[in-house]
Amino acid sequence: xxxxxxxxxxxxxxxxxxxxxxxxxxxxxxxxxxxxxxxxxxxxxxxxxxxxxxxxxxxxxxxxxxxxxxxxxxxxxxxxxxxxxxxxxxxxxxxxxxxxxxxxxxxxxxxxxxxxxxxxxxxxxxxxxxxxxxxxxxxxxxxxxxxxxxxxxxxxxxxxxxxxxxxxxxxxxxxxxxxxxxxxxxxxxxxxxxxxxxxxxxxxxxxxxxxxxxxxxxxxxxxxxxxxxxxxxxxxxxxxxxxxxxxxxxxxxxxxxxxxxxxxxxxxxxxxxxxxxxxxxxxxxxxxxxxxxxxxxxxxxxxxxxxxxxxxxxxxxxxxxxxxxxxxxxxxxxxxxxxxxxxxxxxxxxxxxxxxxxxxxxxxxxxxxxxxxxxxxxxxxxxxxxxxxxxxxxxxxxxxxxxxxxxxxxxxxxxxxxxxxxxxxxxxxxxxxxxxxxx
Amino acid sequence: xxxxxxxxxxxxxxxxxxxxxxxxxxxxxxxxxxxxxxxxxxxxxxxxxxxxxxxxxxxxxxxxxxxxxxxxxxxxxxxxxxxxxxxxxxxxxxxxxxxxxxxxxxxxxxxxxxxxxxxxxxxxxxxxxxxxxxxxxxxxxxxxxxxxxxxxxxxxxxxxxxxxxxxxxxxxxxxxxxxxxxxxxxxxxxxxxxxxxxxxxxxxxxxxxxxxxxxxxxxxxxxxxxxxxxxxxxxxxxxxxxxxxxxxxxxxxxxxxxxxxxxxxxxxxxxxxxxxxxxxxxxxxxxxxxxxxxxxxxxxxxxxxxxxxxxxxxxxxxxxxxxxxxxxxxxxxxxxxxxxxxxxxxxxxxxxxxxxxxxxxxxxxxxxxxxxxxxxxxxxxxxxxxxxxxxxxxxxxxxxxxxxxxxxxxxxxxxxxxxxxxxxxxxxxxxxxxxxxxx
Numbered sequence: 001x002x003x004x005x006x007x008x009x010x011x012x013x014x015x016x017x018x019x020x021x022x023x024x025x026x027x028x029x030x031x032x033x034x035x036x037x038x039x040x041x042x043x044x045x046x047x048x049x050x051x052x053x054x055x056x057x058x059x060x061x062x063x064x065x066x067x068x069x070x071x072x073x074x075x076x077x078x079x080x081x082x083x084x085x086x087x088x089x090x091x092x093x094x095x096x097x098x099x100x101x102x103x104x105x106x107x108x109x110x111x112x113x114x115x116x117x118x119x120x121x122x123x124x125x126x127x128x129x130x131x132x133x134x135x136x137x138x139x140x141x142x143x144x145x146x147x148x149x150x151x152x153x154x155x156x157x158x159x160x161x162x163x164x165x166x167x168x169x170x171x172x173x174x175x176x177x178x179x180x181x182x183x184x185x186x187x188x189x190x191x192x193x194x195x196x197x198x199x200x201x202x203x204x205x206x207x208x209x210x211x212x213x214x215x216x217x218x219x220x221x222x223x224x225x226x227x228x229x230x231x232x233x234x235x236x237x238x239x240x241x242x243x244x245x246x247x248x249x250x251x252x253x254x255x256x257x258x259x260x261x262x263x264x265x266x267x268x269x270x271x272x273x274x275x276x277x278x279x280x281x282x283x284x285x286x287x288x289x290x291x292x293x294x295x296x297x298x299x300x301x302x303x304x305x306x307x308x309x310x311x312x313x314x315x316x317x318x319x320x321x322x323x324x325x326x327x328x329x330x331x332x333x334x335x336x337x338x339x340x341x342x343x344x345x346x347x348x349x350x351x352x353x354x355x356x357x358x359x360x361x362x363x364x365x366x367x368x369x370x371x372x373x374x375x376x377x378x379x380x381x382x383x384x385x386x387x388x389x390x391x392x393x394x395x396x397x398x399x400x401x402x403x404x405x406x407x408x409x410x411x412x413x414x415x416x417x418x419x420x421x422x423x424x425x426x427x428x429x430x431x432x433x434x435x436x437x438x439x
Numbered sequence: 440x441x442x443x444x445x446x447x448x449x450x451x452x453x454x455x456x457x458x459x460x461x462x463x464x465x466x467x468x469x470x471x472x473x474x475x476x477x478x479x480x481x482x483x484x485x486x487x488x489x490x491x492x493x494x495x496x497x498x499x500x501x502x503x504x505x506x507x508x509x510x511x512x513x514x515x516x517x518x519x520x521x522x523x524x525x526x527x528x529x530x531x532x533x534x535x536x537x538x539x540x541x542x543x544x545x546x547x548x549x550x551x552x553x554x555x556x557x558x559x560x561x562x563x564x565x566x567x568x569x570x571x572x573x574x575x576x577x578x579x580x581x582x583x584x585x586x587x588x589x590x591x592x593x594x595x596x597x598x599x600x601x602x603x604x605x606x607x608x609x610x611x612x613x614x615x616x617x618x619x620x621x622x623x624x625x626x627x628x629x630x631x632x633x634x635x636x637x638x639x640x641x642x643x644x645x646x647x648x649x650x651x652x653x654x655x656x657x658x659x660x661x662x663x664x665x666x667x668x669x670x671x672x673x674x675x676x677x678x679x680x681x682x683x684x685x686x687x688x689x690x691x692x693x694x695x696x697x698x699x700x701x702x703x704x705x706x707x708x709x710x711x712x713x714x715x716x717x718x719x720x721x722x723x724x725x726x727x728x729x730x731x732x733x734x735x736x737x738x739x740x741x742x743x744x745x746x747x748x749x750x751x752x753x754x755x756x757x758x759x760x761x762x763x764x765x766x767x768x769x770x771x772x773x774x775x776x777x778x779x780x781x782x783x784x785x786x787x788x789x790x791x792x793x794x795x796x797x798x799x800x801x802x803x804x805x806x807x808x809x810x811x812x813x814x815x816x817x818x819x820x821x822x823x824x825x826x827x828x829x830x831x832x833x834x835x836x837x838x839x840x841x842x843x844x845x846x847x848x849x850x851x852x853x854x855x856x857x858x859x860x861x862x863x864x865x866x867x868x869x870x871x872x873x874x875x876x877x878x
Contacts, residue, residue: 068503073471076490080466081444086450103454121594121595144732156566268737296460299713302714
């Protein structure tokens with residue numbers, strides 16, 4: 001006696017309120033997951049090319065077993081001693097530069113970013129925060145102010161501390177080595193110092209996921225990191241989306257981008273779906289925060305959360321999912337590039353490792369975004385059993401960010417379907433016929 | 440090859456930073472839990488008279504089974520449809536006044552309170568928050584400002600919006616029906632209105648757990664609720680500690696205290712240890728919040744969290760743990776009252792249902808707190824295998840708040856041990872001999 005779509009919509013509105021985000025024009029009722037596959041209530045199977053929370057695969061057996069075992073053994077908090085929280089932080093920080101040597105474990109990326117911003121305030125004595133105009137860092141009163149697109153109408157005036165810079169956009173604002181971005185940030189630093197707020201921190205996703213992951217050369221963040229440090233501020237890298245091997249080339253995106261952040265924040269994929277987030281930083285910065293504030297998080301670092309997080313790290317390392325991300329991602333980008341010959345609408349193929357996508361353009365000279373087309377494509381893909389979304393300021397970039405166990409055989413299913421859907425959508429919308437059709 | 444106490448202290452300092460809270464002078468390394476029992480790494484067994492997170496008992500088999508099963512089936516987010524989040528909110532709100540008809544699920548009580556405060560800001564257009572001077576409501580930038588004891592030195596100036604009222608104290612500031620408290624809140628409302636901040640909300644734990652749960656008559660919050668509503672503010676009840684049947688008389692403490700809050704927040708015991716929190720409110724208030732801000736919480740309301748939370752509710756209702764809380768708590772208070780005849784130092788026996796304790800006093804005329812004595816007692820209890828803590832502004836109230844499956848046989852172990860420890864501590868500290876010794 002399952003709910004119908006109408007029941008779901010009615011019950012969600014009644015019990016959870018309006019303005020609830022859902023995916024797709026015809027939302028899906030998912031009931032089962034395994035690896036890169038999801039099933040809906042009617043038994044229809046979907047290839048998951050979107051979800052990054054089940055980082056090592058839906059219902060990963062190692063994670064399920066570790067959690068089930070620890071749930072039946074003990075789950076308590078860090079006011080008692082327990083090995084797992086220490087073992088995890090040791091293992092986690094060993095993947096990073098020695099500067100990043102301590103951590104606070106939280107339950108969400110939002111909590112982590114909320115802490116990171118207070119670390120910056122504590123270290124600098126100032127409050128000015130710089131972010132891009134297309135980013136998102138979470139949902140607390142403070143952190144929610146960092147989103148310009150869904151700027152909240154509440155938040156205790158905290159928006160006064162936030163300044164936005166134009167997002168990197170490799171198509172429309174070429175900036176191959178990041179000097180233009182650095183200059184834009186420098187302008188905002190000056191403005192913050194002049195208006196009396198003072199500059200505390202630049203917080204960025206080091207691969208700019210929400211900015212539609214523009215094409216960037218390696219070491220792209222070096223110029224802006226120099227600007228930030230020269231001004232006495234902290235560089236916070238929000239690696240919620242970009243971390244844990246997704247880049248394919250490096251375990252952390254900041255390594256690819258040539259910087260060591262002062263503070264790094266983590267969330268979504270950290271424990272394959274259990275609510276775990278974290279802040280990793282240098283012991284001096286952590287000590288300053290902890291003397292400014294006796295922070296305690298009831299659930300943060302509990303044995304069940306830690307065993308899940310350890311299982312995720314083990315799976316990543318033991319199965320070389322970093323290497324898999326590179327191989328599979330390269331295959332995906334090659335297939336997208338091959339499709340560009342066929343379809344003029346595929347404007348720019350981008351990504352690194354297990355994040356890839358293409359910007360859809362109505363006109364490659366003017367870079368006019370194919371927003372409506374992209375929305376149609378992802379809804380058609382959903383009906384053909386392939387799940388992804390779109391993103392970017394123009395909502396015209398395919399966002400393909402599957403679990404790290406995605407293989408080349410899954411890429412082929414995805415790309416074959418995408419090929420059909422693009423052709424069908426071009427025809428339906430009476431857009432220019434595929435370039436090579438007559439050839 | 441387990442860590443020693445010295446290893447733990449060194450590794451925690453190195454990996455987690457300074458100023459980490461731990462329980463007891465000689466912290467415990469817990470490795471296993473079951474029901475009301477915990478075991479340390481040496482196999483020593485402890486009676487857990489403190490932990491409220493494992494609400495239906497450590498490693499409750501129904502919760503473990505539900506979570507293990509759902510972990511292996513699906514764990515995803517609310518952008519897809521899923522029954523469990525709706526089933527849970529329906530079940531949860533059915534225990535409350537019909538006014539409280541909608542909810543947002545979060546991962547922590549801190550996140551819930553952070554939302555609740557923004558709901559108050561959105562509904563009133565004002566920012567002034569009133570709390571007691573001995574409370575604690577969580578750890579975000581905004582919510583951490585509500586604690587006076589551990590007032591953070593960072594937080595983007597948000598302390599400007601917070602005003603403190605003297606905590607209720609049934610011994611030192613008798614106020615049996617809550618009118619004195621209402622008057623103190625009214626003063627702070629006036630001050631907020633005069634200084635231009637404006638009054639948005641009073642946020643309280645309805646049974647004042649962190650204020651050492653002073654003795655209060657039923658309906659004690661009625662006068663202050665009237666003051667808050669008359670001033671156009673919202674009453675937020677933080678039921679993180681007081682809810683889910685712990686009162687023994689009512690499922691929610693606000694029901695005992697004679698009010699329906701505008702917003703209620705939940706956390707710790709909600710899912711027996713998985714990170715789950717929530718905000719329950721009226722649909723109109725939720726709608727206002729959701730139009731002010733497109734709130735989304737990645738892990739909030741996921742199927743694993745919800746199945747755990749449903750199992751907790753089912754256990755509470757199926758096993759009548761509310762009734763158990765009343766029976767067991769009454770037995771505990773009776774035993775404490777009986778001990779008062781023997782020991783002058785037991786000054787005031789308090790509590791309701793499964794929270795009970797006694798204020799330790801050096802002098803019953805002046806109410807001089809026996810702080811050092813209380814600290815010694817709880818550390819001795821720990822060495823005898825009984826875990827509880829102290830609390831209150833004077834840290835002289837025994838805080839006994841066991842899992843809801845605590846039985847009268849456990850009360851007897853606790854009280855027999857407490858009796859011995861009190862006597863021993865009185866002797867050691869050369870305090871006045873137990874009153875009845877010569878009788």
